[in-house]
Amino acid sequence: MPEASFLDIRAKPPGPKELLARHGLRPRKSLGQHFLARYEVAERIVELSGVDKEATVVELGAGLGILTHALAQRVRRVIAYEIDPQLMAILEREAFLPSNVEVRRGDILKLDYLELSREVGQRLVLFGNLPYYLSSRLLFELYERHEAIALCVFMFQKEVVDRLLSPPGTKLYGILSVLTALLTEAKRLMNLSPAQFYPPPEVASAVIKLRFRDVDCPFDLFRLIKTAFSRRRKKLIRNLSLLKVEPGLLEVIFRELDIPLDIRAEALPPEKYLLLARRLESYKTIKELE
Template structure:
C-alpha cells in the first residue's frame, strides 16, 4: 500500500479505526487463517489492506466488507488487488451473511481486525449466522478475548462468554502489542479463532430465551440469582434445574443457562397452548 496514502489518510475516529502495520503480526495472522484457493474468504474491515494484500496472494477472489467509503474506493481501485476483490461498502452489521453464503456457493471463512467500538455488538450479530460460517479469525481488544474465553467463577465471565461458548469453540491464537498499530491505541489486542459447532453442545429450544436469561442475570451480576432472576424463576424452579439460588450470574456454566432457557421456552409453549384452548 502506498505509504503516502497511509500518511495523508485522515482517520475517521467515529469508526474506531486503527491500522495494523507490524509485518510479523500480519504474517502470523495469515498463517493462522491458512487461506486456500477455492475457499470463500471474507474480510470485515480491511482498512488500508495490510492483511488483505497478504491473504489475496493465496486466493483467486475474496470479499471485503468496509464501511468507510473512502477506504472501500481505495481497495476497489487498488492497482494489484482490484481484480481479486469483491468490495462491499456496507456496515457489517447490516450484511445478510446467509444470503452472501448462498451467493458465493459455500460456507464463509471470516477474518478481520475489528474496530474496538463495535467488536462486541458485531460478535453477537455474527452468532446469528454460525450455520453458514466455517470459521472466524478476529483481532480484538484483549479484554474482549478474555471475556470470550472466560470460565465460570471468573470476573471476566459474562453474557458474551456464555453466548460465544454456546455457538463456538474458541481458541486464542496470539497476543498483539498496541505498537503493532498506527495510530497506537491505548489497549493491547489479541487474535482469536472461533469454530462454530456443527453440533451444538447443549440443546436450546429457543435461542432468544437464552439471550433473555443471560441478559437478566448479568445485567445484575452482583445480585444472587434469587434476586436477578426472581421475576422469572422461583427458587423451587431453580432447584429443579440443579441451581443454587444463592449463587450469582458468574457462577453458572453455559449448560445451566441453556437449561433455564429451555424452561422459559417450554413455559411460553404452554401459555400459547392455553390461550388457544380458551379461544
C-alpha cells in the same frame, strides 16, 4: 499456498503510513482506524487461522488491504467490506489487490449475514481487524445469526478477548463469555502490541479464532442470558424472575438442574444456561399443549 489456477500474485501492499501520506489522508478517529503495520503479521494470522484454501472469506473492514492481500494469497475468493469511501478509493487506485478480491462498500453492522451466506453458498468465514468501539455490538449480531457462520478470526482489544475466554467465577465473565462458550470453540491465536498498528492504539490487541458449533439454541437463550446478568449483585433466580415465568417454576427447574438457589449469574457455567433455556422452553411448550 493456493492452487495456481486461481492465484494472482501481486506485490505486497505498502505500509499504512506510506499509503495514507501518498494520498494526503490521515487515520479517522471517528471510525476507530488502526491499521496493521506489518504484512508479516497479516500472513501469520492467516496461517494460524487454518482457513480452508477453497473458502470464500468475507473480510469485515478492508482498511488499507494488508490482511485482504494476505488472505487472497491463501483462499479462493475474498469479499471485503469497507465503510470509508476514501480507503476504497485508495484500494482502487493502487490496484495491489489480486483479482480474486471483490471490495464492496458496506456497514458491517447492517449487513444481512443470512443473505450473504446464501449468496456465497456456504456458512460464512469472517475475518477482520475491527474497531474496538463496535466489537460487542458486532458479536451479539453474529451470535444471533450463528447458523449462518462457520468461522470468525478477529482482532479485538485484548480485554475483549480476555472477556470472551473468561471462565465462570471471574470478574470478566459475562454475557459474551457465556455465548462464546456455548456457540463456539474459541482460541486465542496471538497477542499484538500497540506497535503492530498505525497509528498505535492505547491498549494491546489480540487475535481470536471462533469456530462455530452446530447448537440447537432455544428461542429465548439470548434473552435469558442477558436477563441473568442484568443485575450482577442480585441472585440469579431474582434476576430471572424478570422473565415473568409462572410463579414457583424457577425454583422447580433450579432443583431439577441441581443449581443452588442462592447462586449469582457469574458463577453459573455456560452449559447450565443452555439447560435452563431448554427446560424453560419445554415447560412453555407443555403449558401451551394443556
